[in-house]
Amino acid sequence: MGIDRKKLIVEAATKSFSQFGYKATTIDQVAKIANVGKGTIYTFFKNKEELFDEIISSLIKELKVTADEAFLGDLPFHEKLHQALYQILEFRMSHQLSIKLFQEAREIGTPAVVDVINRMENNILRNIEERVSKAIETGSIQSCDPKVTAVVMLKLYIALIFDWEKNNPPLEKDEIAKLFEQYIFKGLAK
Amino acid sequence: MGIDRKKLIVEAATKSFSQFGYKATTIDQVAKIANVGKGTIYTFFKNKEELFDEIISSLIKELKVTADEAFLGDLPFHEKLHQALYQILEFRMSHQLSIKLFQEAREIGTPAVVDVINRMENNILRNIEERVSKAIETGSIQSCDPKVTAVVMLKLYIALIFDWEKNNPPLEKDEIAKLFEQYIFKGLAK
DNA sequence: AAATGACCAAATGAACATTTCAGTCAATTT
DNA sequence: AAATTGACTGAAATGTTCATTTGGTCATTT
Numbered sequence: 001m002g003i004d005r006k007k008l009i010v011e012a013a014t015k016s017f018s019q020f021g022y023k024a025t026t027i028d029q030v031a032k033i034a035n036v037g038k039g040t041i042y043t044f045f046k047n048k049e050e051l052f053d054e055i056i057s058s059l060i061k062e063l064k065v066t067a068d069e070a071f072l073g074d075l076p077f078h079e080k081l082h083q084a085l086y087q088i089l090e091f092r093m094s095h096q097l098s099i100k101l102f103q104e105a106r107e108i109g110t111p112a113v114v115d116v117i118n119r120m121e122n123n124i125l126r127n128i129e130e131r132v133s134k135a136i137e138t139g140s141i142q143s144c145d146p147k148v149t150a151v152v153m154l155k156l157y158i159a160l161i162f163d164w165e166k167n168n169p170p171l172e173k174d175e176i177a178k179l180f181e182q183y184i185f186k187g188l189a190k
Numbered sequence: 191m192g193i194d195r196k197k198l199i200v201e202a203a204t205k206s207f208s209q210f211g212y213k214a215t216t217i218d219q220v221a222k223i224a225n226v227g228k229g230t231i232y233t234f235f236k237n238k239e240e241l242f243d244e245i246i247s248s249l250i251k252e253l254k255v256t257a258d259e260a261f262l263g264d265l266p267f268h269e270k271l272h273q274a275l276y277q278i279l280e281f282r283m284s285h286q287l288s289i290k291l292f293q294e295a296r297e298i299g300t301p302a303v304v305d306v307i308n309r310m311e312n313n314i315l316r317n318i319e320e321r322v323s324k325a326i327e328t329g330s331i332q333s334c335d336p337k338v339t340a341v342v343m344l345k346l347y348i349a350l351i352f353d354w355e356k357n358n359p360p361l362e363k364d365e366i367a368k369l370f371e372q373y374i375f376k377g378l379a380k
Numbered sequence: 381a382a383a384t385g386a387c388c389a390a391a392t393g394a395a396c397a398t399t400t401c402a403g404t405c406a407a408t409t410t
Numbered sequence: 411a412a413a414t415t416g417a418c419t420g421a422a423a424t425g426t427t428c429a430t431t432t433g434g435t436c437a438t439t440t
Contacts, residue, residue, distance in 0.1 A: 005414085027402060037415035039404080048402065078379070122357075141378040145369075147358070151349055152373055159345035164338065167312075171338075179335075183342055187377025188331040189268070195383085217433060227384035229435080238433065 006044045008034040014055050018097040021104040022052055022113050049112050056116045059097060060123050066091055067127055077140040078185045081131065082177045085157045088124055125150045141185075153184065196234045198224040204245050208287040211294040212242055212303050239302050246306045249287060250313050256281055257317055267330040268375045271321065272367045275347045278314055315340045331375075343374065 012034035016025040027048060031038040045051040070083035092098050105113045128150035135141045160176050171179070182188075202224035206215040217238060221228040235241040260273035282288050295303045318340040325331045350366050361369070372378075 026400080028400095031416090038402090039415050040413080042403065043413075142372075142376075144372060144378060148350070148354065148361075148369060149373075149378075151354055152346060152369070155345055155349035155353055156342060159341055160338070163345055164341055168337070179338060179342075182332075182334060183339075183374055183377075185377050185379040186332075187373075187375050187379075188334060188339075189375040189377075216431080218431090221385095228433090229384050230382085232434065233382075 005034070005036055005040055009036060009041055009044060009051070010055060012036075013051050014097065017052065017055065018100055021100050021108075021110075023104065023108060023110045052112060052116070055097075056119065059095075060120055063088065063091055063120070064123065064127060067124070071131065077135050078181050079177070081128075081153065082180050084128070084131070085153060085180075086173060086176065089157055089161050121154075125154060128153060153180075156180065156184065195224070195226055195230055198226060199231055199234060199241070200245060202226075203241050204287065207242065207245065208290055211290050211298075211300075213294065213298060213300045242302060242306070245287075246309065249285075250310055253278065253281055253310070254313065254317060257314070261321065267325045268371050269367070271318075271343065272370050274318070274321070275343060275370075276363060276366065279347055279351050311344075315344060318343060343370075346370065346374065 009030065013025070013030045016030055016033060020029075027038055027041060030051075031041055034041075041051065045054070066087050067084045070087055071080050073080070075083075092102065101113050101117060104110055105117050125147075129146045132141070132144070132146040132149050132153075136143055136146065157176070157180070160171060160179060164171060199220065203215070203220045206220055206223060210219075217228055217231060220241075221231055224231075231241065235244070256277050257274045260277055261270050263270070265273070282292065291303050291307060294300055295307050315337075319336045322331070322334070322336040322339045322343075326333055326336065347366070347370070350361060350369060354361060
C-alpha cells in the first residue's frame with residue numbers, strides 16, 4: 001500500500017493549528033505541509049471544521065487518558081482527584097495546540113474554537129462528575145450533587161492556578177493540593 | 191449659589207455610561223444631557239477617564255456598603271459571608287452601569303473598562319479578605335490564608351451563579367447558601 | 381472668575397478596491 | 411475506474427481612502 005495520506009493530513013493540520021491557530025491556518029497551507037493536493041483533503045474531510053474536530057477528538061482522548069492515570073494508584077480519593085485536576089490544567093498549559101486554542105478563543109473569539117473549548121470543558125466535567133459519583137457510592141465522600149461538585153472543583157482549580165497568578169506569585173503543586181483538601185474536603189468550620 | 195454643575199455632569203455621565211457604555215459615550219453627549227458647555231466638564235475633570243473613575247469610585251463605595259450590611263446581624267459567619275457574596279453578585283446583575291460595563295469589557299474589551307472592572311474585583315477581594323482575617327482571629331473559622339480564601343470564595347460564587355447557569359437551570363439563593371456551606375465550611379470528607 | 385462653544389488634531393468608520401481563502405470539479409495520474 | 415490534483419470561483423476578509431466624529435484646548439463671553 002502507498003502512504004497513508006489521511007494521517008499525513010492530520011499531522012500537518014495538527015502542526016499548523018498548533019503553530020498558527022485555527023483561523024490563521026489555511027487549507028492550502030495544510031496541503032503543502034502534508035505534501036498532498038488540496039482536493040485530497042476534501043476526500044477525507046467534509047470541510048475545515050471537520051478536520052479540526054477530528055484533531056480535537058484525539059486531544060480530548062489524550063486528555064482523558066492523562067486524567068484517568070491519576071486514579072490508578074491507591075491514594076485517598078481527594079489526592080487522586082487533585083492529581084487528575086492538576087494534570088488536566090498542566091496539560092492545558094504545556095500542550096502547544098491547547099495553548100494556542102485558548103489564546104485564540106480569548107483574543108479573537110473564533111466561534112469554532114470557542115465551541116471546541118466548551119466541548120473540552122464539558123468532557124472534563126463529565127469525567128470528574130463520574131468520579132465523584134463513584135466516590136459517593138463507595139462512601140469515600142459525603143453525598144452531594146456530582147454535577148455541581150464537578151463544576152465547583154474545576155473552577156476552584158482554575159481559581160487557584162490561573163486567577164491567583166494574575167495578581168500573585170504562583171502556588172506550588174503541593175500547596176494547591178493542601179488548599180484543595182482544606183477547602184473542599186476538610187472545610188473551614190471548627 | 192447657582193446650580194451644582196459638577197453634580198449635573200456626574201449624573202449625566204452616569205446616565206450615559208449606563209445606557210451606552212464608556213466608549214460609546216461622548217463628552218458632547220454628556221455636556222448636552224447635563225445642560226452644560228463642553229468646556230465646563232474640563233474645569234472639573236482632567237479628561238474622560240477621570241470622570242469615569244470618579245463615577246466608578248462611587249459605585250465601589252455603594253457596593254461596599256451593600257456588602258457590609260450583610261455583616262450586621264448576628265448570624266453565623268458563613269451565613270453572613272454568603273449574604274455578602276450573594277449581594278455583591280446580585281448587584282453586578284441588577285445595577286445598570288455594572289451590567290453595561292461587564293458587557294463592554296467582554297464584547298469590546300475597552301482598556302479603561304477592563305481596568306475598572308479589575309479595580310472593582312480587587313476591592314471586593316480585599317473586603318472579603320479582611321472579613322476572613324477577622325473571623326480567624328475571633329476563632330469563627332479555622333486558620334487559613336485569607337487572601338487565597340477570598341479568591342476561592344469569590345470564584346466559587348461566580349462558578350455557582352454564572353458558570354453553572356451557562357449549561358444548567360439557575361440555582362436558588364438558598365441552594366447556593368447550602369452548597370457554599372457544604373463545600374467550603376463542612377467539607378466533603380467523612 | 382466661571383462658563384462656553386468654535387476650533388484642531390487624532391481617531392473612527394463608511395465606502396470602495398484588492399486579496400485571500402474554503403470548497404468544487406474537470407483533468408490527470410495510478 | 412478509483413484516487414489524486416490544482417486551477418478556478420464566489421464569498422469573505424483585508425487593505426485603503428477620505429469624510430465625519432470626538433476628545434481636548436483656549437480665546438471669548440457672561
